[in-house]
Amino acid sequence: xxxxxxxxxxxxxxxxxxxxxxxxxxxQVTMMFWYRQQPGQSLTLIATxxxxxxxxxxxGFVIDKFPISRPNLTFSTLTVSNMSPEDSSIxxxxxxxxxxxxxxxxxxxxxxxxL
Amino acid sequence: xxxxxQIPAALSVPEGENLxxxxxxxxxxxxxxxxxxxxxxxxxxxxxxxxSSQREQTSGRLNASLDKSSGRSTLYIAASQPGDSATYLCxxxxxxxxxxxxxxxxxxxxx
Numbered sequence: 001x002x003x004x005x006x007x008x009x010x011x012x013x014x015x016x017x018x019x020x021x022x023x024x025x026x027x028q029v030t031m032m033f034w035y036r037q038q039p040g041q042s043l044t045l046i047a048t049x050x051x052x053x054x055x056x057x058x059x060g061f062v063i064d065k066f067p068i069s070r071p072n073l074t075f076s077t078l079t080v081s082n083m084s085p086e087d088s089s090i091x092x093x094x095x096x097x098x099x100x101x102x103x104x105x106x107x108x109x110x111x112x113x114x115l
Numbered sequence: 116x117x118x119x120x121q122i123p124a125a126l127s128v129p130e131g132e133n134l135x136x137x138x139x140x141x142x143x144x145x146x147x148x149x150x151x152x153x154x155x156x157x158x159x160x161x162x163x164x165x166x167s168s169q170r171e172q173t174s175g176r177l178n179a180s181l182d183k184s185s186g187r188s189t190l191y192i193a194a195s196q197p198g199d200s201a202t203y204l205c206x207x208x209x210x211x212x213x214x215x216x217x218x219x220x221x222x223x224x225x226x
Contacts, residue, residue: 004158031212042119042204042216043159056212092158104149104206104214106159 002027002095004107012113013083020079021110023093028073030096034066037090037109046091049076083114117142119207121217128195129225136190136220138205143183145207150179150190152201153219159204162190195224 003026013019023032034046046066047055055068069077080087090109097103118141128134138148147166151159163172163179165188171180178191188205202219209215 001161006158033212033214042218043206043214044216045214048212094159102147102208103161103164104159105161106151108158109156111156 001103002029002097002105004093004095004105006091006093006107006110008110009108010111010113012115015084015114017083018079018081019083019112020077021091021093023076023078023107025074025095030073032070032076033094033096033104034068034076034078035092035094035106037092039088043092046078080112083112085114088112088114117145117207117209117213117215119205119215119217121203121205121220123220124218125221125223127223127225130195130197132195132224133191133193134195134222136192136203136222138188138190138217140186140188140207140215142207142209143186144209145183146210147208148179148181148188149206149208150177150188151204151206153204154201162203192222195222197224197226200224 005024007022032049035043037043045058046061047057049055049068049070051070067079092109094104094106120139149164150162165181176193181188202221204219206216
């Protein structure tokens with residue numbers, strides 16, 4: 001299994017500002033994923049982050065709003081840009097264990113509140 | 116587009132009961148299905164993963180089944196305990212890294 005940490009664990013931000021969320025994994029992984037969980041809803045995949053290439057965004061998510069970096073095989077960042085109250089969510093990163101059954105492992109999440 | 120539904124949305128049972136959580140999906144061409152639990156304010160913990168070619172997986176008091184043709188999966192929890200109280204999510208995966216999550220079942224086990 002993989003152990004994943006995220007920073008910050010929570011934040012309160014003003015509208016119009018940006019927040020960068022960090023995701024650190026204790027082992028090298030090829031694929032990292034970023035999800036959003038809006039209040040009372042399930043998870044929605046934002047993008048897939050592969051090392052050495054640009055992130056692949058899902059429908060409804062764009063790079064200008066959610067730029068992602070993946071500088072190495074253990075680290076990724078997601079930036080939520082020009083925030084509005086609608087961006088208030090939990091943001092989670094996950095990795096996939098390709099050595100076994102391709103189980104997904106999740107970080108603890110970042111709780112974001114935009115005022 | 117794949118739609119994943121979990122029924123019931125909430126469930127409350129006395130300690131010691133066996134229970135079944137349901138997950139249904141509209142597109143049966145899945146790659147695998149995974150069950151997670153989410154504790155309040157926390158991330159997701161993987162419970163069981165079933166490949167599309169498998170029919171069930173077991174881990175301790177948990178048993179997950181998959182009927183791909185009918186678009187259904189169940190998570191069976193035996194002898195429930197208060198520590199099992201959490202939200203349980205199922206997620207289906209298609210090839211090409213497409214993931215779809217259900218909205219979850221909130222379980223409360225009453226001591």
